[in-house]
Amino acid sequence: MKADILAQLQADRAAKRPVARVTDLESGAESLVYLADTKEEISLPSDLIEAARRALEIDRSQPFETGGGRYFIHAHNPPLRLIIVGAVHIAQPLSRIAALAGYAVTVVDPRRAFASSARFAGVAVSRDWPDKALTALAPDSRTAVVTLTHDPKLDNPALAVALRSPAFYVGSLGSKRTHAKRCEGLAEMGVDAAAIARIHGPIGLSIGAASPAEIAVSIIAQITQVRRQGAQAAA
Amino acid sequence: MATSELTSGVPGAEDDDPLAVAAAWRADGKTVALATVVSTWGSSPRPVGSQLVVDGDGAFRGSVSGGCIEGAVVSEALAAIADGEVRLLSYGVTDDMAWEVGLACGGTVEVFVERVE
Structure with missing residues (x-):
């Protein structure tokens, strides 16, 4: 060379x-x-x-x-990116594991107490409202988007932007019931059914994960599966 | 948008990025060779495109296998540093040498070795 x-x-x-x-x-x-x-x-x-x-x-x-x-x-190719909406506890191990797996991570959370630099040392943080942050970050086909807040006020605007983007993975934390409500909310926002069906929810591979770090492992495992084997294999 | 720069707080893939290591070692005045996995058959621990960077003293970073053939590849890299010729190496179960260098996974891997000029 x-x-x-x-x-x-x-x-x-x-x-x-x-x-x-x-x-x-x-x-x-x-x-x-x-x-x-x-x-x-x-x-x-x-x-x-x-x-x-x-x-x-x-x-x-x-x-x-x-x-x-x-x-x-x-x-x-440019690095893979992971956008995490919600600077919650799971986001801490998730941002570390994702970085190890080769993702450039950005955590989005407008709530200052959550997205503090002490909790996310060395991680890029956006404190904009999620839809504005996601629009600015412009997810591409090498970007995964994960929402973790459980709060439709924060998750849904982020999901609406992510689902209009070519992001290769969109996942959302929450139980089946929460997810069903979320789908209704997105439909009311005008997101079409095919786009809503792209959301991996409840998020993560089913490995019985309980602690925040274990849930982070299950999320990264699912993102890896979608990236390497395609969305259908992971469905 | 209030986005802070990503700094080195988390040990990421960047630290072991072979091209970054090669560039840094060249900047330090070292002689450097790159080994790249260009094809694989059967089971192989590292995908096509994986790289190993080697300096003139035989120090290396990155990987082209799960550790099975790195020793043999480093020798070839040192030879490439010495004579400037590129090398296309093949290791696998059909090759007696491969058993000796220990590609235990049962696959075959082709490795391209070149000096960084």
Whole structure:
């Protein structure tokens, strides 16, 4: 790897710009491919460039053969994000476990006593009202959104924004009864039934979790399952 | 929006990010090689794209297996640092060497090794 390629990769990753490094596995010759055209790609076969862009879209690094050559496509996508609405007790272990699993975490809670820096040292915190915060954070297809407050005043506006976004996972803490009420509330806000059905609720895999840390494990396990196996496998 | 910067309070994946380590080691004047898992067959402990970064003294960070083949890959990385050639290595159950280096999981893994110039 050339030093300038390494420097460019670091700059792209810092700027959260998806980039694929394509390496000839025989010669070590390398190029960077972006989702949009750039002049560096001119020397690569067009099917290789297409494969590199596809690898970025599906976030899967892979070998690729074309024209008698064998290449490795290394997809570098921006970090996964987890937005946690509700700076409640569960949010503390959840933010730590999520960070270990590779997520950049933001905790949203307008209640100052909850979202104190003492409770969430080192975690990004937004004290805006959840719908405003979620709109500003703009969940993308590499973002998971979890609501933990149990309070429809806080959870529902966040969910309404999250369900209109391409977030790959939306989950909401609460019992079946709470969840049923929540679905009614969202329907009254004009959220359509298909969108409401996207919510994982009650949240988390059913592993008998009881303590806040155990519930956090069950939530991260479910987010992982949806990410790796798709929403249907997790349903 | 009142969002504070994410700082290092939680030990996250960043601390072991192989490219970040490679860049930092280069900045310290070290010679560096990168090993990358480019394909796997059967069971393998680390997915395609996993990386191991190695310095000229054989210190390493990251992983390309569950610890089974790191020793062998570090040797190849040191050779790549010495001669500047890239290497495409294959470890698996069909390879006698693989038993010796211990890819006990029963899979096959292909590892690309290159010097950071």
